Amino acid sequence: MSEVEKRHVVTLEINGVRRNAEVEPRKLLVHLIREDFGLTGTHVGCDTSQCGACTVELDGQAIKSCTVLAVMADGASITTIEGVSPVASRLDAVQTAFHEHHALQCGFCTPGMVMSVRQLLRDHPDANEDDIRHGIAGNICRCTGYHNIVRAVESLVAKD
Amino acid sequence: MIPSAFGYVRASSLANAIDLLRQDPEGTRLVAGGHTLIPTLKLRLASPALLVDIRGIADMRGISIDDKAIRIGALTTHAELLASQQLNDVFPIFRQTATRIADPQVRNRGTIGGSIANADPAADWPAVVIALNAELEIVGPTGSRRVPAKDFFVDIFTTVLEPAEVLAAIHLRRPTLGARFIYRKIRHPASGYAVVGVAVGLRMEDGLVAEMSIGVTGAASHAFSGDAATRFLMAKPLSHESIEEAAKLVSEATECLSDRYASAEYRASLVRTETKRALLSLAA
Known part of the structure; x- marks a missing residue:
């Protein structure tokens, strides 16, 4: 062969x-x-x-x-x-923040967005808005205009 | 998009990779980060018979720093260059450049060696390694050699690498005290590549230019060194007039590329402006 x-x-x-x-x-x-x-x-x-x-x-x-x-x-x-949530029936912290801040509309980009935000929060636990926008620069969302995604991530920084 | 079929082997060593390249230089491609090659395969712009995965070659990994020199393995990712505090303590230009390459996911895979060896005319690292006076360690069937970065780039996607040669590492001397480096980039908003990128190194002594280097990417068919401007400014004070003249010399050094994003005239104008801004900020 x-x-x-x-x-x-x-x-x-x-x-x-x-x-x-x-x-x-x-x-x-x-x-x-x-x-x-x-x-x-x-x-x-x-x-x-x-x-x-x-x-x-x-x-x-x-x-x-x-x-x-x-x-x-x-x-x-x-x-x-x-695999992000330890309990399959429950959302993890990033997913919950997206839910609470209406950080998605059609949802197509959301799985990728959540994966990027996990890395963003590991690299920048105290991320500001610039860090957040830079951290999700590799993910395109055509619905939200990004504002609610940024707010969702900001809420996770504020909690820490 | 599915690439056409190819074989895949993991190189066990640098010698093994070179041997595989030598057996079929036309049909064999090396892969590490794959962030240029895999999209190229998917578009079927390339259809090699064999991919040789070089990620396991220990000699090509890691950043080592001693009191005189720095060696960066070709397999080092943009993200590793961004994160290395030790490297950025010596040369902050690495973080400054890496943060402006693509996006976090791409930086986690793409490598500096791939960026240099691929010689995309709009890649960032070629300008930076020229401005840092880097030497590129090339290993081939007959042994290894070192080529100054400014002599490495020959034409669009073309370097001095022979068919069975591999770019193994980037070597830098520690900078003289007081030397500073900056990379300025006009980033294409969609692709993230440089429409024009200018890297400048400068050291002043008693108000006069004592050391200087300029690397330019994006403007022409390959990255180049602004030698005429360096010669012009050497041992002169930096004034608005001398900076203006040096910037003009860089922009006239070569014929600029023209495409649907930017005309040759516009690129030349960006080279002049960015060189000027780089020198002004280093002089400040």
Whole structure:
């Protein structure tokens, strides 16, 4: 079998669960997450690493899963929007703040936005408005004009 | 968008990566952050037969700093350059530049080595490494060599790298006391790339220019060094007139690019203005 036809076994931890998959090298991480693992909370928006709808955490860092090959995530630990809350039936702090501040309308960008905000708050626990806008610069929302998203994040900073 | 099929191997060492490149230089591409290559594959602008994942090569990782020099492994991400306090204590220009590259998610993956070796005419690091008088460590089948950053960029997406050579690291000398560096960028609002970016280093002694360097990106087919302006200002005091003249020399150093975002005349004008502003802020 030539290198091109060879499939690779990828082992990773996703939302705390160890999973295996056999992938072609060209398979994108977002497709592994959505199609193989059925975790469709991670969205494909632009598919060109601009919009951030596909943002997940890979080894604790927010990344755009449309621009990572699944085979390159072998051995990684991944958190998707389905894994942010320790209790599946309840929202986590960021999700709750989005809910309370009406930080979404259509909701398409929200999973990616939440993943980016988690990193933003880890990097800047006392983020000001500039830090917040800079921190979500990799996520595009076409509904809210960002104001309520910024307010939601500000509420989390204020609580700390 | 799905790339066309390719093979994938993880390089076990730098020698292994070079060997794989040598076997099929046309059909083999190195991948680390992948933030230029993967979009290119998805658009099928490139369809290599084999991707060689170089992330596991220890020699190409990390930032090491001693009393004389700094070595930055080519695999260092923009986010790591932004976060390294030790590096930014010496050269704050790294944080200043990294915060203006793309967005947090992209910075977590994209690498400085990829940015330099890819030689996108609008990438940021090429201007900065030129202004820092960096030497680029290149490793190939016959051994390693060091090339001054200002001689590395040849044309659009073209560098002095031979087909089986790898950019392994960026070497910097610690700056002389009093030397300061700044990167000014006119950022394309959609792509985040530099319409024009100007990096300037300056050290004054007794009111005269003692050391100076200029790297320009975005303006021309490749990043370049503003040597004529540096020669002109050396051992002169900085005045509005001398700064104005130096800025003009940089803007006239090469033919600027023209595209649907910015005409050549506009880019030349941005180079002049940004060089002037950079020098004024370093002189202040």
